[in-house]
Amino acid sequence: GAGVSQSPRYKVAKRGQDVALRCDPISGHVSLFWYQQALGQGPEFLTYFQNEAQLDKSGLPSDRFFAERPEGSVSTLKIQRTQQEDSAVYLCASSSRGRGNEQFFGPGTRLTVL
């Protein structure tokens, strides 16, 4: 596809379940970002990859959150033992340059934890 895709688009999890969210960036884009957008808020930075290297994970809320990009393309954000406060839209963005100045966003995955 031409843009960033994310799957699933919607995910409902029971508290305590593990979830995995997938991001397919634009082909050839070096940089990949994950953001968390709570209801009524702007996106908040979670983590940044340049190729397969995770260069910044300072925004991950807790050690229950884990992200990987093993081959430098597709990325997965995993949340273990989900809690209600994890409910949010998780956005993925990619950029063709290392600086990430122009980031192209996917449609997001809406996670609801019951």
Next chain:
Amino acid sequence: TQLLEQSPQFLSIQEGENLTVYCNSSSVFSSLQWYRQEPGEGPVLLVTVVTGGEVKKLKRLTFQFGDARKDSSLHITAAQPGDTGLYLCAGFNSGGSNYKLTFGKGTLLTVNP
């Protein structure tokens, strides 16, 4: 933590009216971006402003970056229902990382026909 405050938080106007939304910070940003986000979609980049005092126009949208690079505004002339959406400003830290975007909470604009 560098914060971006956007105002107003909500704005509902009639088609044809003009409006301005604001993005303010006490911190200096190396550049600011404006995005529009529609329900169920990710943000889409509208413009990047880099130089203090810079003005950019995109059809009926005019973006301005403050002289001190701490604030920005978005002015829409003759708003149309298609302008409805969440307008987000976002900045790259001055002197900090050149990849980490800090977003404001957004202005939710509704243009009524």
